Amino acid sequence: MKAIVCTKYGTPDVLRLQEAEKPVPKSNEVRIKVRAGTVGPSDCAFRKGDPLLVRFLYGFRKPKYSILGVELAGEVESVGAGVASFKAGDRVFGLSTKMFGVYAEYVCLPETAPLIVKPAGLTYEEAVAVCDGALTALTFLRDKAKVRSGQRVLINGASGAVGIYAVQLAKHFGAEVTGVCSAANAELVKTMGADRVIDYGKEDFTANGQTYDVIFDAVGKRTYGQCKRALTPKGIYLSTVPSASILINMLRTAASGGRKAIFATAGLMQNKENLAYISELCDTGALRPVIDRRYPLEQTAEAHRYVDTGRKKGNVVIVIGG
Structure with a gap:
């Protein structure tokens, strides 16, 4: 699969498009075909390793997880044998707060992760924007x-x-x-x-x-x-x-x-209940997504450069796959 790989802290130039091994879901995991992710100031902080707290949590000398990206929206492609609450074909949105991995065509998440079926009235890009x-x-x-x-x-x-x-x-x-x-x-x-x-x-x-x-x-x-x-x-x-x-x-x-x-x-305090709450607000029109720019996966580094300017309005979305 295609993925944006980050093996050291630094400028957006450290983000490289590479081939990576497609993840295999464990018994309690779902594998998601990622359709959209986001780039925000926190993603840039993880890329830079700044502030210092980032390094204490996610690797002092280099990123502990080489594929970044937290918020996602996509389609469940397959589920582990022990998964009961999701099935293949479910359109979901949520967060990968512990191991990242969203800047890729596929990611595996535990069934218990902050992940739910996305609001029907939102596109993948809109859902991931609100999630951010x-x-x-x-x-x-x-x-x-x-x-x-x-x-x-x-x-x-x-x-x-x-x-x-x-x-x-x-x-x-x-x-x-x-x-x-x-x-x-x-x-x-x-x-x-x-x-x-x-x-x-x-x-x-x-x-x-x-x-x-x-x-x-x-x-x-x-x-x-x-x-x-x-x-x-x-x-x-x-x-x-x-x-x-x-x-x-x-x-x-x-x-x-x-x-x-x-x-x-x-980010570390999120759960399914919070996702359900904002999903309901989207359904009622109390919460509306705001997307500034969209970039394909291949241009993730450019998306980071734009976010680094501090001039974005609302969300910057990474569009992954068709």
Whole structure:
């Protein structure tokens, strides 16, 4: 099978199209013909081995798993003898969070992995797009911040893969939503449900006198220290990017009854229930996929280069096979 292989950390040039052995499903596994994957900042972090936490988890000197890619959508081609909940022909979407392997024509996943039948109304590309940012946003907003009706929520990086779904989810939960993005993406963020949009090139949301119950930094560009004054007395700051700063501030604020700083490894916290939840939101129209660009598997390195620019809107999708 064709696969994008990464044997060392570095620039997108380390991603090479090669022939790889087609995986054989174990008794508890399904083999999926991959139709679509994604490239986001976390995928680029795994490729670069930066931040350092990536190396501690997935190989210090080189990637532990040479085929990257986490989110996928595709068709179950075959199942192991012990599999009961899937059958050949099922159209599925989900994540390969432990062993990656999505940048390939086939991947095997345990039956118990975060994997379910995809929404019938979404294409493979749309399903994998929603799977990418929406699950992360769901973990932070619903599970960590417990966003509820009437709260004021600010999303920094509101046009990115996580931010664009965070806007939609926060609105679904009944919050008053402010999105922070470039002027070029303001209309998109409004269309997704933001009540107000701040152009970061003209206004600093941490210094305009406004306060929020939740500040979700979906791109890791502002620290807790910078955002603290824009939080209400019991406000919550969320960051998707691991850093010494966020970890220290988590410890400092954990025992206090006031403002909180929170980071979570959202990708490792996903399950079938979360996938079913976002699937239902897609069916009702409460959640809509946003795809910026599509690349064939052979151009995965180019997709990484584009994501590295930090200018993408919503998702970048890798189209695999016919």
